[in-house]
Amino acid sequence: MPIRVIVQFEAKPGRRTELRELLETISATHGPSAPGFLGSTVYETLDSTDGLVEIADWESASAQSDAVQSATAAGIYAPVVELVAGPFTATRVG
Secondary structure, three states: EEEEEEEEEEOOOHHHHHHHHHHHHHHHHHHOOOOOEEEEEEOOOOOOOOOEEEEEEEEHHEEEHHHHHHHHHHHOHHHHHHOOOHHHHHHHOO
């Protein structure tokens, strides 16, 4: 069953553009090789000058979970951690 993942980020002050570009680069570079990845879009929030929301589509929850584990193990998300002000939230909906 296809799912959508909604991830909310708060960038460190003044670093939203940098975080957005990084997220878009990761998606463009690594997304096509991730089994089950259908695409994603990053949006700037209107309520926070440093907020971002990424909405990603996946073929299944297991495909998304496997891809996140693989990317984390490979260190792909390490630069993201350096740009966020705190923990992010991820909500999976189907």
